[in-house]
Amino acid sequence: MDLGNFYNGNSFDVHYYLGAHYKKGEGTTFRTYAPAAERVCLIGEFSDWREREMNRCENGQFWEVTVPDAAPGHMYKYRIYHGGSFVDHCDPYGYYAELRPNNASIIYDLSGYTFEDEKWISQRHDTTQEPLNVYEMHFGSWRKKGDEETDWYTYTEMADLLIPYLKEYGYNYLEIMPLNEYPNDLSWGYQPTGYFAPTSRYGKPNELKYFIDQCHQNNIGVILDFVPVHFAIDSFGLANYDGTPLYNYPNNAVGMSEWGTCNFQHSRGDVCSFLNSSAYYWLSEYHLDGLRLDAVGNLIYWQGDAGRGENRDAMRFIQKFNTGLKQRVPNCLLFAEDSSSFNGVTKPVDQGGLGFDYKWDLGWMNDTLDFFMKTPDERKDCYHKLTFSMMYFYNEHFILPFSHDEVVHGKKTIVDKMYGEYEEQFAQARALYMYMYAHTGKQLNFMGNEFGQLREWHEFREQDWDMLKYPMHDAFHQMMKDLNHLYLTHDAFWKYDYQEKGFEWIDCHQEDKTIYVFKRMSDEETIVCFFNFSNKDQIYTYKGEEKTLTLLLDSNNEKYNGTDEDVVIEYEVDGETEVSLPAYTAMYFIAK
Structure with a gap:
């Protein structure tokens, strides 16, 4: 481990060094970082929870010990002495732990699983236009x-x-x-x-x-x-x-x-x-x-x-x-x-x-x-x-x-x-x-x-x-x-969520009627969205350049327990058209 990066806050791989690391045929090496500790002991199932001294290493602020008979599945803790007393701690870098209310760390071999998600990983990309x-x-x-x-x-x-x-x-x-x-x-x-x-x-x-x-x-x-x-x-x-x-x-x-x-x-x-x-x-x-x-x-x-x-x-x-x-x-x-x-x-x-x-x-x-x-x-x-x-x-x-x-x-x-x-x-x-x-x-x-x-x-x-x-x-x-x-x-x-060309207010000044109308747009389509958040059925006069508005989704559809029939609705715009908006209703229309 690069100590300079560790102390400067630039390390991203400390877990490869600290913690409990098992190697077949050699046992498990335990390391912990406790610079102010006077003494650190390892306790665990492999020693019937008797203390095993850990030794200072690196610059003296780290402690380590290798235990040949410590294997995956064994529980362990660090007993850290300071000021004449000790506290038993779980491993800050431990890979697995007991179910609460118990709190021992457990040696775990992470190499036992092979992922099969290569296709997904290889296709991950920027999602701002997704x-x-x-x-x-x-x-x-x-x-x-x-x-x-x-x-x-x-x-x-x-x-x-x-x-x-x-x-x-x-x-x-x-x-x-x-x-x-x-x-x-x-x-x-x-x-x-x-x-x-x-x-x-x-x-x-x-x-x-x-x-x-x-x-x-x-x-x-x-x-x-x-x-x-x-x-x-x-x-x-x-x-x-x-x-x-x-x-x-x-x-x-x-x-x-x-x-x-x-x-x-x-x-x-x-x-x-x-x-x-x-x-x-x-x-x-x-x-x-x-x-x-x-x-x-x-x-x-x-x-x-x-x-x-x-x-x-x-x-x-x-x-x-x-x-x-x-x-x-x-x-x-x-x-x-x-x-x-x-x-x-x-x-x-x-x-x-x-x-x-x-x-x-x-x-x-x-x-x-x-x-x-x-x-x-x-x-x-x-x-x-x-x-x-x-x-x-x-x-x-x-x-x-x-x-x-x-x-x-x-x-x-x-x-x-x-x-x-x-x-x-x-x-x-x-x-x-x-x-x-x-x-x-x-x-x-x-x-x-x-x-x-x-x-x-x-x-x-x-x-x-x-x-x-x-x-x-x-x-x-x-x-x-x-x-x-x-x-x-x-x-x-979602194509242009973070660009102004993806959104356009049509009407945001219907305070008395509590109606809102705006467009969402991509290169391929325009969707006009109508919202009536009042408790009254209303007619809204829509003015636009589109030839037709074809209903895409209606929150008041009868299949959603609303009152509108489940039929195809299409408005001929021709400069303007009147759109029927029942109380507490949202509607999406494809504009063409």
């Missing part, structure tokens, strides 16, 4: 085998269940909430202890490889949530690893996050190299297509508070992180979950930006959902909540998220946020999603949203699949399925 329809999921609560909280499907089993569902319903990317090892189910994986260990809740590392491989062989990309800001406070993890704040800050004013976790000290090069290597490990070892970085606003600003100023060290870290990953894994996708208004998140690093491919448009999400919670009369005064996004949209490469964060902790589910009674809510939700998919930007939708889940998501319960036996939910599910496939196959919706 459709991204992302299905976000929590692995343990999409479906369960039984009623118990821990009746999880394994990575292998989930491949057989989830992949056919994604293909049938038109999602071409899957985003999975964190799969790093973590001790508390309630944290959903956002308080990690194992940055190199896929959680053992769902199986072994090579089983996760199989799951991703199968996704790729079925033309589905896989994105993983990555947590670069903070980590769990548990004493067996990274906190005060060598008896001192090695990964975390020594000052709690900046060292503790708003979530009660330890903040990474991004001013330290060794910490940056740890995070760099973890990210590269997931992308290279597991063939992931991308990472969604959590809480990027807390990297940009101290504690995520713009009033406290920019965290320059953390920003430099993320620039080097993104640049290094792109150099090593060309065309990997890097998403920023950033609620700040910082400008330049998706700008290239060599132009002063942070170098992400996409940024979650949380402003669009908040404005849109707030609008749909208003009464029809209130919407007249809030009309421009739905036009504001196009005032800033070309500043970044945005993705539109209706994520897990919007359906928990008393926020209600997407359908339940809609104003009005049951049938009104579903009519508006259908129109809302057609607005979302027609809006510029890529798409992300959390599990359960696609069939109108009414119960807030909980990590201990599977989705309410039995809701599909009710006509309203089944019809909504069918509309979302049709909308997804339509989105994937009509390039007007």
Whole structure:
């Protein structure tokens, strides 16, 4: 290992040196980085948990020992002495771990799986002019085998269940909430202890490889949530690893996050190299297509508070992180979950930006959902909540998220946020999603949203699949399925997401009627999109150069539990035409 790169924060391969590395015929070599430790011992199954001294190596800040009879499957920990006492830690670079509440690391041989996704990998390319329809999921609560909280499907089993569902319903990317090892189910994986260990809740590392491989062989990309800001406070993890704040800050004013976790000290090069290597490990070892970085606003600003100023060290870290990953894994996708208004998140690093491919448009999400919670009369005064996004949209490469964060902790589910009674809510939700998919930007939708889940998501319960036996939910599910496939196959919706030639307002000044009209365009087609978000049936006079408008999709179609007959509708424009827009309706028309 190059120590200079390690201490400067330029390493992306530290996991090849640190951790537990098994070699047939020689045993396992264990190495850990604990510069302030007075003594480090290895304990594990291979020694009946008796201490085995580790020796200082390299510059004296690293410790190592080779154990001939330590083999894959054996559990182990590092016993780190400092200040006259010791703490037993799991391996920060461990590849596998015990199921919580236990926390030992487990020796694992990663060479036992061979990927068969060469075709997919070779065809990965820039996606800004491609459709991204992302299905976000929590692995343990999409479906369960039984009623118990821990009746999880394994990575292998989930491949057989989830992949056919994604293909049938038109999602071409899957985003999975964190799969790093973590001790508390309630944290959903956002308080990690194992940055190199896929959680053992769902199986072994090579089983996760199989799951991703199968996704790729079925033309589905896989994105993983990555947590670069903070980590769990548990004493067996990274906190005060060598008896001192090695990964975390020594000052709690900046060292503790708003979530009660330890903040990474991004001013330290060794910490940056740890995070760099973890990210590269997931992308290279597991063939992931991308990472969604959590809480990027807390990297940009101290504690995520713009009033406290920019965290320059953390920003430099993320620039080097993104640049290094792109150099090593060309065309990997890097998403920023950033609620700040910082400008330049998706700008290239060599132009002063942070170098992400996409940024979650949380402003669009908040404005849109707030609008749909208003009464029809209130919407007249809030009309421009739905036009504001196009005032800033070309500043970044945005993705539109209706994520897990919007359906928990008393926020209600997407359908339940809609104003009005049951049938009104579903009519508006259908129109809302057609607005979302027609809006510029890529798409992300959390599990359960696609069939109108009414119960807030909980990590201990599977989705309410039995809701599909009710006509309203089944019809909504069918509309979302049709909308997804339509989105994937009509390039007007995504070809020029980030160029002004892909979008044109036709009418955004119908405040009293709450009607919006715009075009989405590619080189091959033009789609005119009409939205009536009022509770009244209305006629809109459309003026255009097209000869005809042919209906492509109608949210009010009777097969979706609407009132419009399922027939071909075509308007002769000839300068202008009157388009009938029932209450709470969205319509797409092909213009020719």
